[in-house]
Every structure is written in C-alpha cells, then in structure tokens.
Amino acid sequence: MDERFNRWLLPPLLALLFLLIVYQYVSPACPGASCARRPPTSAARRGGGLAEREEEGVAAGTAEEEEAAEAAAALPRLVAKFPFALGELCRRVRFDMRGRDVIVFLHIQKTGGTTFGRHLVRNIRLEQPCYCRAGQKKCACHRPGGDKDTWLFSRFSTGWSCGLHADWTELTSCVPAAMERRGCAGNRTLR
Numbered sequence: 001m002d003e004r005f006n007r008w009l010l011p012p013l014l015a016l017l018f019l020l021i022v023y024q025y026v027s028p029a030c031p032g033a034s035c036a037r038r039p040p041t042s043a044a045r046r047g048g049g050l051a052e053r054e055e056e057g058v059a060a061g062t063a064e065e066e067e068a069a070e071a072a073a074a075l076p077r078l079v080a081k082f083p084f085a086l087g088e089l090c091r092r093v094r095f096d097m098r099g100r101d102v103i104v105f106l107h108i109q110k111t112g113g114t115t116f117g118r119h120l121v122r123n124i125r126l127e128q129p130c131y132c133r134a135g136q137k138k139c140a141c142h143r144p145g146g147d148k149d150t151w152l153f154s155r156f157s158t159g160w161s162c163g164l165h166a167d168w169t170e171l172t173s174c175v176p177a178a179m180e181r182r183g184c185a186g187n188r189t190l191r
Contacts, residue, residue: 097151105154121156149184
C-alpha cells in the first residue's frame with residue numbers, strides 16, 4: 001500500500017518542483033532586491049504634476065514622453081568603476097601605415113577578440129588590403145608598396161608568434177624580437 005501511494009505522489013511533486021523552477025527563471029517579476037523598484041505614482045500626483053506644469057507655462061508632454069521619463073527614473077544609476085578623463089577618451093593617435101608603425105592586437109579571451117581579429121584582416125578598406133588565401137587562417141598584411149614589412153601583429157596576420165593568448169607583458173617583450181625574426185627590423189620601436 002505504501003509503495004502504491006509513493007508511486008502516485010512522486011510524479012505530481014516532481015512536476016510541481018519543475019514548474020516552480022521554470023517559473024523562477026521565466027517570470028517577469030523581480031526576485032528580492034535585485035531589481036530596481038519604481039517609485040509609487042498615484043493618480044493625484046500625476047494629474048497635479050501636469051496641472052502645475054501647465055500653470056507655470058511649461059507645455060505638457062505626450063503620454064509617451066511621460067512613460068519614457070518614468071522608465072528612466074526607475075533605472076538604477078550606474079557609477080563608472082574606472083572613470084576615464086575626457087582627454088584620454090578623445091585622444092587622437094596618428095598611425096602611419098607607410099612608415100614604421102605596427103598595430104599589436106592584444107587578444108583577450110571571451111571578449112569577441114577572435115571576431116574582431118578576423119575583421120581586422122578581412123573587412124577593413126585599405127589602400128592595400130590584407131591578402132587572405134582560401135582555407136587558411138593567416139593573412140598577409142603588408143604595407144602599401146612593401147613586400148616584407150607588416151603593419152599588423154595579430155593571430156590572423158603573424159600567427160601565435162608570442163604564444164597562445166599572450167598578455168600585455170609577454171607581448172611587450174616578445175613583439176620586437178618576433179618582428180626581427182620576420183625580417184621587419186625597421187619596425188623595432190617601442191611606444
């Protein structure tokens with residue numbers, strides 16, 4: 001008798017547990033304090049606010065503008081974790097492709113670096129675009145008018161010359177030597 005009762009009770013309990021777990025992930029409600037709460041708005045406050053603005057001579061906005069303003073007020077304010085100076089964000093760097101400048105691409109895992117690296121060698125419109133052979137990952141990115149010098153040091157142009165996913169420290173010590181090995185001794189400048 002006990003076994004028959006357990007067989008009858010177990011499937012509905014498991015189904016209920018499954019539905020509760022699914023509802024937790026699918027439900028539109030915010031669990032706990034992880035979501036920003038909207039400030040309570042009453043009809044009197046909304047109506048009074050519009051009337052006061054019209055009396056002051058400020059034109060009342062449309063319902064869409066009001067909803068957008070309420071939604072913006074409900075969003076949490078993001079504080080910059082690493083605030084950069086405006087001068088650093090707007091800094092212009094002059095890159096001379098015909099000269100000795102080289103772009104060193106620092107590949108960081110799980111950030112879309114592979115896709116960006118492919119775009120660097122395949123999709124940029126240049127005076128002399130990179131030459132990519134069908135079926136090969138590496139492309140030849142030579143300077144305009146040159147056959148040996150390269151303007152790009154990346155996985156897709158020189159391969160993993162400094163090791164797999166080399167970090168900043170490894171690249172700064174490895175790139176000059178790797179460029180010399182490739183026969184690009186004129187590119188050996190550190191900035």
